[in-house]
Amino acid sequence: xxxxxxxxxxxxxxxxxxxILVLAALLFLALQVSGNLSPLTSLATQITTPAxxxxxxxxxxxxxxxxxxxxxxxxxxxxxSLAVRNLQLQAEINTLKEVEKENESLxxxxxxxxxxxxxxxxxxxxxxxxIGVESTNFFDSIQIDLGKEQGIQVGMPVxxxxxxxxxxxxxxxxxSTVLLLNDASSSASALLGTSRLNGVxxxxxxxxxxxxxxxxxxxxxxxxxxxTSGLGARFPKxxxxxxxxxxxxxxxxxxxxAVVDPSVDFGSLxxxxxxxxxxxxxxxxxxxxxxTITDTIQAEDAPLxxxxxxxxxxxxxxxxxxxxxxxxxxxxxxx
Amino acid sequence: MNxxxxxxxxxxxxxxxxxxxSTAAGRLQLGGVKPDLVLLTVIIGTMLYGGRSGVLWxxxxxxxxxxxxxxxxxxxxxxxxxxxxxxxxxxxxxxRFNVMVPLAAATLGTLTYAAVYLAILxxxxxxxxxxxxxxxxxxxxxxxxxxxxxxxxxxxLALPLLNRMPESQDL
Numbered sequence: 001x002x003x004x005x006x007x008x009x010x011x012x013x014x015x016x017x018x019x020i021l022v023l024a025a026l027l028f029l030a031l032q033v034s035g036n037l038s039p040l041t042s043l044a045t046q047i048t049t050p051a052x053x054x055x056x057x058x059x060x061x062x063x064x065x066x067x068x069x070x071x072x073x074x075x076x077x078x079x080x081s082l083a084v085r086n087l088q089l090q091a092e093i094n095t096l097k098e099v100e101k102e103n104e105s106l107x108x109x110x111x112x113x114x115x116x117x118x119x120x121x122x123x124x125x126x127x128x129x130x131i132g133v134e135s136t137n138f139f140d141s142i143q144i145d146l147g148k149e150q151g152i153q154v155g156m157p158v159x160x161x162x163x164x165x166x167x168x169x170x171x172x173x174x175x176s177t178v179l180l181l182n183d184a185s186s187s188a189s190a191l192l193g194t195s196r197l198n199g200v201x202x203x204x205x206x207x208x209x210x211x212x213x214x215x216x217x218x219x220x221x222x223x224x225x226x227x228t229s230g231l232g233a234r235f236p237k238x239x240x241x242x243x244x245x246x247x248x249x250x251x252x253x254x255x256x257x258a259v260v261d262p263s264v265d266f267g268s269l270x271x272x273x274x275x276x277x278x279x280x281x282x283x284x285x286x287x288x289x290x291x292t293i294t295d296t297i298q299a300e301d302a303p304l305x306x307x308x309x310x311x312x313x314x315x316x317x318x319x320x321x322x323x324x325x326x327x328x329x330x331x332x333x334x335x
Numbered sequence: 336m337n338x339x340x341x342x343x344x345x346x347x348x349x350x351x352x353x354x355x356x357s358t359a360a361g362r363l364q365l366g367g368v369k370p371d372l373v374l375l376t377v378i379i380g381t382m383l384y385g386g387r388s389g390v391l392w393x394x395x396x397x398x399x400x401x402x403x404x405x406x407x408x409x410x411x412x413x414x415x416x417x418x419x420x421x422x423x424x425x426x427x428x429x430x431r432f433n434v435m436v437p438l439a440a441a442t443l444g445t446l447t448y449a450a451v452y453l454a455i456l457x458x459x460x461x462x463x464x465x466x467x468x469x470x471x472x473x474x475x476x477x478x479x480x481x482x483x484x485x486x487x488x489x490x491x492l493a494l495p496l497l498n499r500m501p502e503s504q505d506l
Contacts, residue, residue, distance in 0.1 A: 018420070021391065021394040026413075056358045
């Protein structure tokens with residue numbers, strides 16, 4: 001609605017109003033310069049200060065909100081970028097944890113090799129775990145990434161730093177099959193560490209290790225360390241098999257029997273060592289119980305031995321094989 | 336009589352804008368210059384409702400601005416009333432629906448406002464009644480001209496809204 005031409009401009013009203021307002025403004029100015037307006041301005045300031053403070057606070061809040069809204073896109077991009085970075089770092093942490101575990105395992109194996117300088121050991125990584133079912137029994141074995149090309153032969157003992165794993169049952173060009181000690185068809189001559197009683201440790205269908213053919217008469221206790229005895233020329237003497245878990249004694253039986261708690265966790269094997277220079281009837285100078293092995297590892301924790309230059313994961317050889325890696329130690333001493 | 340809601344809201348709006356001028360306008364600073372929210376509102380109100388209301392709003396808005404800014408009370412009122420008088424030309428003799436009228440009102444209104452205000456400051460300083468003084472020419476060059484440009488741009492942005500409002504008769 002435009003009515004600008006309907007009414008004449010009333011300059012009189014405007015002039016009067018203007019004059020009054022100008023005079024009022026000039027009065028204010030005069031009062032202020034003379035100082036008479038101070039009480040009024042002080043009162044007005046006291047009244048308006050809270051409003052000013054509130055307005056300032058609201059303004060800051062609105063400004064912050066506005067800035068946040070403007071930077072929302074950037075924040076979203078940053079968040080996405082950080083999420084990706086987080087995933088990368090998580091993957092890196094997992095890798096490093098894996099490396100740490102592997103390093104720990106390798107260190108243990110190195111210590112194992114150093115405490116047995118006369119054994120030639122080849123490190124192997126388990127490439128696959130195979131559990132096949134045969135017609136008569138369960139066949140528990142693993143496959144490793146060493147074969148004929150690396151000089152692996154059937155019958156070679158396989159160990160870890162924790163103890164005896166089994167022996168090579170089949171060899172291909174680049175891989176081998178290890179028959180685990182807990183397989184029902186597996187057995188090893190054993191010796192009790194403290195009571196010096198001999199027997200045979202064998203696997204069972206249930207997966208337990210059983211030490212059988214322990215002579216009646218002498219007593220032994222649970223917790224006693226079970227080692228390979230070296231008899232039968234299948235395994236070197238003095239490799240830890242496990243500890244006595246329970247004893248089954250029958251009054252009229254010729255032999256005692258015991259369940260052995262294996263020192264090796266057959267379910268989580270990753271890196272194993274193959275003893276490549278073991279010969280039948282060879283007697284190691286002495287055996288070390290698990291406690292002495294632990295002592296040895298702890299004693300050698302500070303200066304770590306230099307790992308072999310070639311094939312660090314798969315080739316950990318002791319001085320017996322290389323002739324240089326480890327100093328042959330006298331019986332029962334720490335190298 | 337077609338006054339509209341804005342007419343009745345002008346006084347509280349001007350007081351609120353006086354408050355915002357001393358608090359929020361700093362956030363809208365561009366090139367060291369703040370927009371004159373009260374001045375622009377007085378100009379718009381004057382163009383909508385005429386000079387008689389405009390000078391009253393200039394007086395009220397000026398008191399508010401001086402109260403919150405700490406300047407000599409009454410100086411802004413005189414300056415805003417001068418700007419309102421100029422803007423009132425856009426209400427009757429010239430149609431504000433012409434794009435150039437609001438823009439010219441903003442430009443000339445800002446210049447008038449600044450000139451009157453600086454003149455009062457200079458006069459008060461000369462008389463020794465008020466301590467603050469701004470070199471007139473420097474202030475015109477470094478403050479008033481950028482502020483004029485800023486206010487004119489804001490008026491340009493406000494044009495679509497202004498053109499939607501019905502014109503009222505001079506009350």
